[in-house]
Amino acid sequence: MKLAPVLHVILFLGVIAAGVDASSAAEKQRPNVLFIISDDLNNFLGCYGDPRAKTPNIDRLAERGVRFERAYCQYPLCGPSRNSMLTGLYPNSTGIHANQQIFRQTIPSHHSLSQAFRLEGYFAARIGKLYHYNVPKSVGTNGHDDPGSWELELNPAGVDRLEEEPKIFTLTPGQFGGTLSWFASPKGDDQHTDGMMAIDAEWVLERCAQRKDRPFFLAVGYFRPHTPYVAPRPYFDEYPVSEMPLIEGVAEDQADVPPPGLASYKREQDKLTDELRRECKQAYYASISFMDAQVGRVVDSLDRLGLADNTIIVFTSDHGYHMGEHGLWQKMSLFEESARVPLLIVAPGAAKAGSVVTAPVGLIDLYPTLTELCGVTAPDNLQGQSLAPMLQDSSIQGRGWALTQVRRGRGRRAGGAFFGYSLRTPRWRYTEWDEGREGRELYDHQSDPNEITNLAGDPAHEATIAKLSEQLHEAVQSTYPASGQSPEIDPGLWAPNLTDP
Ligand SMILES: [Ca+2]
Numbered sequence: 001m002k003l004a005p006v007l008h009v010i011l012f013l014g015v016i017a018a019g020v021d022a023s024s025a026a027e028k029q030r031p032n033v034l035f036i037i038s039d040d041l042n043n044f045l046g047c048y049g050d051p052r053a054k055t056p057n058i059d060r061l062a063e064r065g066v067r068f069e070r071a072y073c074q075y076p077l078c079g080p081s082r083n084s085m086l087t088g089l090y091p092n093s094t095g096i097h098a099n100q101q102i103f104r105q106t107i108p109s110h111h112s113l114s115q116a117f118r119l120e121g122y123f124a125a126r127i128g129k130l131y132h133y134n135v136p137k138s139v140g141t142n143g144h145d146d147p148g149s150w151e152l153e154l155n156p157a158g159v160d161r162l163e164e165e166p167k168i169f170t171l172t173p174g175q176f177g178g179t180l181s182w183f184a185s186p187k188g189d190d191q192h193t194d195g196m197m198a199i200d201a202e203w204v205l206e207r208c209a210q211r212k213d214r215p216f217f218l219a220v221g222y223f224r225p226h227t228p229y230v231a232p233r234p235y236f237d238e239y240p241v242s243e244m245p246l247i248e249g250v251a252e253d254q255a256d257v258p259p260p261g262l263a264s265y266k267r268e269q270d271k272l273t274d275e276l277r278r279e280c281k282q283a284y285y286a287s288i289s290f291m292d293a294q295v296g297r298v299v300d301s302l303d304r305l306g307l308a309d310n311t312i313i314v315f316t317s318d319h320g321y322h323m324g325e326h327g328l329w330q331k332m333s334l335f336e337e338s339a340r341v342p343l344l345i346v347a348p349g350a351a352k353a354g355s356v357v358t359a360p361v362g363l364i365d366l367y368p369t370l371t372e373l374c375g376v377t378a379p380d381n382l383q384g385q386s387l388a389p390m391l392q393d394s395s396i397q398g399r400g401w402a403l404t405q406v407r408r409g410r411g412r413r414a415g416g417a418f419f420g421y422s423l424r425t426p427r428w429r430y431t432e433w434d435e436g437r438e439g440r441e442l443y444d445h446q447s448d449p450n451e452i453t454n455l456a457g458d459p460a461h462e463a464t465i466a467k468l469s470e471q472l473h474e475a476v477q478s479t480y481p482a483s484g485q486s487p488e489i490d491p492g493l494w495a496p497n498l499t500d501p
Helices: 004-027 056-064 078-087 113-119 193-210 233-237 250-254 267-271 274-304 363-374 388-392 459-477
Strands: 032-038 066-068 123-128 152-154 181-185 216-221 229-232 311-317 343-346 402-408 418-424 428-433 440-444
Touching: 032 274, 032 363, 056 274, 056 311, 056 343, 066 388, 078 113, 078 363, 113 123, 113 216, 113 363, 123 193, 152 193, 181 233, 181 274, 193 216, 193 274, 229 233, 229 274, 233 274, 274 311, 311 363, 363 388, 402 459, 418 459, 428 459, 440 459
Parallel strands: 032 216, 032 311, 123 152, 123 216, 181 229
Antiparallel strands: 066 343, 311 343, 402 418, 418 428, 428 440
16 A cells, blocks of 8 residues: 555545646637738738738738738739638629628628627727728728628728829829829828727727727728828839839730630720839838828737737738739739738637648638537538638648639620639639630640639640639639529619729
């Protein structure tokens, strides 16, 4: 019986250990979420290898978390993309294919991403643009927001909205949101909308830090670099106009693209000279760096308040953006530049910091990812995949493709409107316009990362095209609701503007 006291000690220690485990598990709060989205931001970021971009704060997030090299929007336009991302459903299941609409008009009982968190006790707050807003006209209002998604909504408006519009250079007088337009502002960061949003976010985080009993879902939606590219002057000075590159060989590149592939071009862009193209690029980069500084400010607050260890950070954009590639500007194309988005996820304890995932993923995947990471119940009809396994092991391939769609044609729903669908696999981009009736495109990213040579007419690739076409049609099928019924928006509500006002 000599061993008995030792056993007692072991048992006693075991009880203490179990007790500590149980209490720490009880005290361990569900993770918070800081969801940061930029508007009309492409991959002009240092962490994505851009040679000019000065984006130290976003780059820092990439080092702290996982960078998704091939992330894509489901629709290269604010409203449809954001509705899809925040419902976890493809546009064919939200019924939202244009701006000025919200999924409550089509699938009112569906729970949005932040609503799912709210239903389980999270404090959910929105600052700025999460659902669609007209930029700049809705800045300072709720835009086309969904009130059911949030407990707190903040809509600051800075000098960019309230004072400086008359000074903005624009290709079409009086137009700012859908047209190339820019202004180097003499006012400082704190007087601009995005700067005010960072200050508001800091204030919300301070409040959250005091409420230990309730986890938060804080969504911060910056308006830059959306047109008009208005940012404080010092950010413009970081990008000398003379150093802004021009795209060469556009006419040769366009020769093999079917017309719908280039239909996002706007006639007003004929007014662009090389000097204006350079100024435009400078202003876009300046707006990105200004927005990057506001990201840094919010992340610094999270660190300062001791919240970072238990907060998942997402950084992304609603779609990509052209700066002259293929002769195109802005969004609404199915080329890589318009479909691709930056996507960074920092998840303390659930992600391998500094890793890079190359599997194609979509914004549609964020809803199931965040609910899984936080143990929040998700609706059972979500159409994306959880990226949580990829955060731990970057070699996991998941679904293996991403799908982006866009509407073409001038009519309302009948009378000539059709969709283009583009499938991105690790190697290929394959696009069908109206199921091929209006053209096909095939680009080999192994040898042609800029998508210059359309291989769709090349007999040597017939087998590849047949296989990708089958894969694309299966993918499109998966974008509809399981019931087979596609939600339709009331035609009276359908807004014919295909681009962003
Ligand atoms: Ca081409």
